[in-house]
Amino acid sequence: MQNTKDKAAEQEVAISTEASAEMQSKSEEIIKKLDKESTTRTFSGTMKKIFFVLCILVSCYHLYTATFGPPLTLIHRSIHVSMMLVLTFLMYPMCKKSSSTTPSILDWILVALSLAAPIYISTDYQGFVERAGNANTTDMIMATLLVALVLEASRRVSGNVLSLLSLVFIAYGLFGRSMPGMFMHRGYDWTSLSNHFFANTEGIYGTSVNVAASYIFLFILFGAVMSKSGMGQLFNDLALALAGHTKGGPAKVSVIASGFLGSINGSAVANVVTTGAFTIPLMKKTGYSKEFAGAVESAASVGGQLLPPIMGAAAFIMAEMLGVKYSNIIVWAAIPALLYYLGIIIQVQLRASKDGLVGLPKDQLPVLKTVLNARGHLLLPVFFLLYMLFFSGTTVVYSAVLTIVVTIVVAQLKKDTRMSVKDMVDALANGAKQTVSVAIACACVGIIIGVCSKTGFGLTMANTIIALGGTSILFTLVFTMITCMILGMGLPSIPAYIITAAIAAPALAKLGIAPAAAHMFSFYYAMFANLTPPVALASFAAAGLSGGDPMKTGIASVKLAIAGFIVPFMFVFSPQLMLINTTLAEGAWTAVTACIGVFMLAVAVEGYFCAKVAAWLRLVILVGALGLMNPGMVTDAVGIACCIVLFFIQKKKEKALKAA
Template sequence: MRLSQATEEEYTENHQEEVLEKYDKESRLRVFDNKGLAWIVSLTAVFLSLYHLYTSYFGTPVTLQHRSLHVAVILILVFLLYPPFTQSKRNTLHWLDALFALMALSTTVYVFLEYEGIIERGGIPNSIDLIFGAILVLLVLEAARRVTGWGLPLLAVLFLLYGIFGREMAGLFRHRGYAWDEIVGFMYQTTEGVYSTAIGVSATYIFLFILFGAFLQKSGMGQFFNDLALAAAGQTKGGPAKVSVIASGFLGSINGAAVANVVTTGSFTIPLMKKIGYKKDFAGAVEASASVGGQILPPIMGAAAFIMAEILGIPYSQIALAALLPALLFYLGVITQIHLRASKEGLKGISKDNLPEVKKVMAERGHLLIPLLFLMYMLFFSGRTIIFSAFLTIIVTIVAAMLRKTTRMSFRDIYEALENGARTAIAVAVACAAVGLIVGIATLTGFGISLANGIVTLGGQNLLLTLMFTMTACIVLGMGLPSIPTYIITSTMAAPALVELGIEALVAHLFVFYFGIFANITPPVALASFAAAGISGGNQMRTGFTSMKLAIAGFIVPYLFVYNESLLLTNTTLGEGVLVTLSAVMGVVMLGAAAEGFFRIKIPIILRLLLAGSAILMMTPNLLYDAAALLLLLLFLGWCLSRPDFWRR
């Protein structure tokens, strides 16, 4: 197709890999010259995928054994695949890494062999327990450093030191202090440390949905989304930017990897956006904001919704419904600014001759929607468990792909999907294990409660101030971390502050989830925006701030649903839901116009501020505020209509 050829002329595959490796440490993998080593890695990854498929259907071993096996195999893959330093050779395996892999294996072998003894000792470790526990803690820290960078392991080390020396602190965060032996035993022998809920969710929901995404990719789902988005929106004003939003939103919901999504989809969409006239920084920002937003978009939400369901003990369907309207408002805000920017700069869409037809796209690959529709049925209507639903959906994906020759998967494709799924799951699993150290110390010392009290005290019992402090804490905690570990940390550290002020738990968790995710496009550490700038050739910081502007609805909507829970479509009637949706849609469009400073004509700064204020009023639950917002909107429209240049476009 001509579009893909144009893309290949501007950005080669090598450049795509270079950008991905620069901004996503998860992609800096070894490629062995030794075929024997390559097969060991491949078979280990496939074993892990088959193990999780088997246990999703037949049931898992006891919790501690299941989680320890998951962590151990993930650690083995880390030390086999990830070199210790950027300058390290990537075609050979150092003997020390082979030793680390064997040590990782020993930690789960010991749990399986000594399980009854561990249980009988009731959390009081003997000397051998402590040896294997210390090995596990150190291996998790080193694996996290290799996969995610220094930020997460350093945070974990700080928490471990806090657990030991907390008695030396003064004030709110002082605690009695714990010996190293107590901490190691807690981290290794219980389901509150490394083997906590975080790794439990990784070993069930997250792994299976990542595997599902790997099978979808093998079937050609990524190309299908791109072609469908092109066919639907490519010809409209600023078409390639809208294609980026649609394709990245769908893919981001499935894979939950913002940086990888930016590079995968952006290598196709960013050159197209530049080609029709969008500036470098804006083109990169569109892709970054759209990719990050996929993680707040149902049905999958990058698997975060399943973790939230596990933590809160509520049905997944309730979380997906609550997240739906805010996510759609976020994307409406992005598309509004894209459209207005195209109108302001006179940018056209792509010629119809260069676009696929919807009918042809659906005829060729429309059957790939069957797995997604089946998954939604299983999650919302079947009453079966999420794990079993994920297992069946993977099977349905393979069967559905067989319906046409162009998407049919060979045995080799299935094998590679099993391998790729395990490889992709490494980053999240390692981060969840490291987060287990942080959450474990927070649980052991009561740090989470102390931090929540500190935030509330700092906010002076004022909800708005508390929300602002919580938002800041979430963005700082989320900088440079994958979205799922970020959510687990922020839900433990920051969400309790909002709950303490009477906010419903689901609302509080969605609030911290939003801002933890948007850390990826918030300078100074905005990895998704930086990756997009690497593809577009734009300035990193300008791309980051432009991403924030495009995502402005995402920064405001969480505040609004805290004050107006009807935005989450919970505890509301159909009529109220319709009214809330309409007013929110109007508000987001007005907010987009204010952010872009254009509505057929350039809007002066005073009127932009007025329009932004009226947009926020429009999205509040107060009828008086709605009336005031409508009045301000009418005044604004009156001003527009009175301008001669308004009619010349």
């Protein structure tokens, strides 16, 4: 009898291992298909060592400049872009037919050319700066070379969309005299336009590259160090211990784990395949449909970029563009992000109740106390980072460097998390590799921003959006939302935000909307392009893992993320949701009423609370939900009244069903 049990156990382990391997293989296929940023070469032998050393040198340079200060602005930014270009042409094949293990001769030529810009700028910095706006032939050649290298690197890293969009903007800058109506401008020759991209801080070496070279690189390196210490395992175990046993537990585990990891890694698709490979099979096992399981994972993964404290690095760019402290962005983003995740959690709970789904057995789950004893100390660097950002008075860059050091020290406290010298060196290399996709996107988007600043296109678009919206702020917000989501299609999250903020945020600011709310509004809808069909990369990746229909998964993702689609309208009309110009008491009341509103919104979408909700009542509570999410005495009173009606009607219906 015992032998039979042992054989059954062994067979179960073998099946589990095989399923895990199959899911891992599927994850790799999906990420290569949908996430262009992950399609990199696999080096071996001498080339592997050369590339490894290059990555370490890149990380050491950024750590050094963060600690002791960078060189002159244009030199520092040109060195950063040059390093990222070198790594790109070595890491990313030119096309599908290119070798996946060895760079070609053309790749090595591009690597050599990538070094030209910083060498040129450094050798004649004074003359280079003095000639700004009056470029000579050599300046134009170097500028043209830089633009071509950045466009090619972006094509390899992010796919065709961003590079083609940049070319469209370049054409707009060159042929402005031929543009119709209000889009007409004086037009610029290539010498003037290329010099604008190259010789100042409004083009390729602009704000986005500055943020990538300082904040983003360090925080991605911080994430790489945390990963080596086992932080990902901690997040998974914590989520399982906290929510795995509850009704619909695996879906809640997905939401919690994806939120934690998404805040750090900043890539929706990568987050989907990382946590989804673990959580989607669990959700399907407990009874969730393929489409709903995929939707939960994709909605939660996209939301990670909205969740403080790191917000997938986009928060640093927002802080730079607004000219505020990074800690301010964390405060402004906190309540909207929590409302977004609360909406997903409540819908998961309601769906589980409606379908009679249960959680995982407790004896198959990690114990919270055991998890915290084993790896809980890894949370200390996160608390240390928050202390440094809010209370220390030091710069974000210095805080990031110290937090990396603290993470390494704290990891040494327990044997299971202890990092060897090899782990630390690997983390340095991984940090450099993971930064490449973000840095190249930031450089390429500098071309678009450069055209906007040179031609006034941003102001023109702002006027167009306002003209379409007429005198109604609501209509203007709707047109801005559509613009952001269209621009965000097929783009990585950071360039999507930068472009939408440059084009759409000024339209909102002209209507008297707080700049912080305008930027956050643009940011939310740029992120949601990952969820909304027809181009919904995160949803499609999750569908690939779950085996569900991609379009149905995308639609289910939008339903789950519905709170996130409404919250931006709310904090534009009522900045209290972002804790702007409000007291603590007002902020707390706003948060509470908004939470109740999100609950009612989830009930209206899911059509269930204790029992099936009638269609007319769903409409009533939808109105109440919107009222509660829009702070004000009258709207709050209407919303609370609708909530009370919902509670009594549904409780009465539940009793009647039990009696029957």
